[in-house]
Amino acid sequence: MSPAEKEAVQRFRADVVEPSMTKLVIVDFWAEWCGPCKALGPVLDKVAAEYADKGVVLAKVDTDKDQFIAAQFQIRSIPTVYAMFQGQLVADLTPARTEAQLKQMLDQLLRQLPIEGEAQSQEAELEPLIAMGEQVLAEGDAARALSIFDQLAEMAPDHHAVVSGRIRALVAAGQVDAAEAAIAALPEEVAKLPDIVRAQSALALARSAPAVDDLGPLEAAVTARPDDLQARYDLANARMAAGQRDAAADGFLSIVATERDWNDGAARQQLLKLFEVVGLEDPWVSAQRRRLSAILFG
Template sequence: MGLSIEEQKAVDRFRQAVAEPSMTQLVVLDFWAEWCGPCKALAPVLEKVCADYADKGVVLAKLDVDQEPFIAAQFQVRSIPTVYAVFQGQPVADLTNARSESQLRAVLDQLLAKLPVQPGSAPVPDLAPLLAMGEEVLAAGEAERAQSIFAQILEMDPDSAAAVAGLARALLAAGQVEEAGAVLDPLDPKLAADPLIAQARAALALAKDRPADNELAALRAAAAADPADMEAQLAFANAAFAAGEREPAAETLLRMIAADRAWNEGAARAKLLQIFEAVGLEDPWVAATRRKLATILFG
């Protein structure tokens, strides 16, 4: 009563992400912020333990105090990280001081022994914040932590194409190509048809070309020694992207297209489009590189 429109929206988001799941499950509610170093240090502990306890009815909810100041104020959050256990809409324990895995597990075991938590019976919470966090962590180069986040999401929603694709891309970023293939290969046809899965498969196909460091150095040297050697340029572009050097790979392919767009039935352009699909057409880098391609093709 008496809430502004923005405050009511904040309450609705909280109800969907925390209050409703907590009716039957134990929600670990983490108040954090992007600028908070201790929050980032605690996050992997919370993510791992909550993922391990998912089959016992424990779920993790993240609340950015900068994005949700009204909710943070209702919980009287004065410093971060602040972590509560929430059950049936009410805080039942302050977990803030449980900073290690063993401490957090001990507290959760005590709570689960007392509370009528019902594993798996709650509606799937809003996973968008966790998915966004996983993408941010992956973009920051923290591949192992991203794996943990996407794996936790899959515990809550095994049919999340975004989480499957995110886990596969996190594995690829960590150089675990076979493991990424194992994630993508056994999918049912409906899930496999999702565009995000197609993007991850494209990234997997390119990652399989990943060379050893000395091989990449040799390919780089060969391409630099003879810019007119299209085979050498393409070989380097393939290897460079597979090794995570997408900018050199794209610039090499763009130079090839500018020099001879028809070479080898348009192989350079085809490879560049494959890279676009692997990275994602909505990615800002892809958008910028596509503009460079359009300038070459159309002037």
């Protein structure tokens, strides 16, 4: 190699290879005369800045000035964009020409690779705390769960699981208007995320099944009129609002077992909403789904 080529290799090692040992490096092969390169450049700059705390860095290689490096990567057209981790190419990002496409590809890589970034460190710190808040919420202690999620919101106000947990804790605590305001304040794209949809389901359920101070009259009505499906439905809704999910599920399932299409399938619909709120991956939901399937198809 010539002295210039050795210098190019050393520069590439310092700018790309060494950072890639712990970070995901986006390598942008470009040239000053390349129009598409100039169009893509600001997109790469913006996304790399947004993903910096996730361990993503951007390195640019001018194919005119660093022809030796471009030749080593067999660059035949530009822009060409690669992702490198631990000194190895892990993805061709060239097809991603929009911000959304690039983010989608980066998100997939970050899920697969052990990247070291501030966001990953924060996620590892938050995960057990979020789990604790969810457990407290599942146990029915809405006030304590809300306190936990309020503290987590101070640490990570934009974390989707934290936002969802806090909204659901507000609902469980009877602060339905505050929960609705919190959802309304979210950007449209965030409101479509699964965690937030779960919180929206909790709010919708609270609106359709408001809390009842005394379950006694509803229980008495069911005892007096066991064939009255509306009475059973009202009691199941009230139990659901009170956090008695086992009893609520029993009530809805008993209605489905008696008359599956009663009131246009209202009992089944409420049960499915309850599943969404608890979490479709929760073991409790899996058990109740099996009970429902046995009634519908057994």
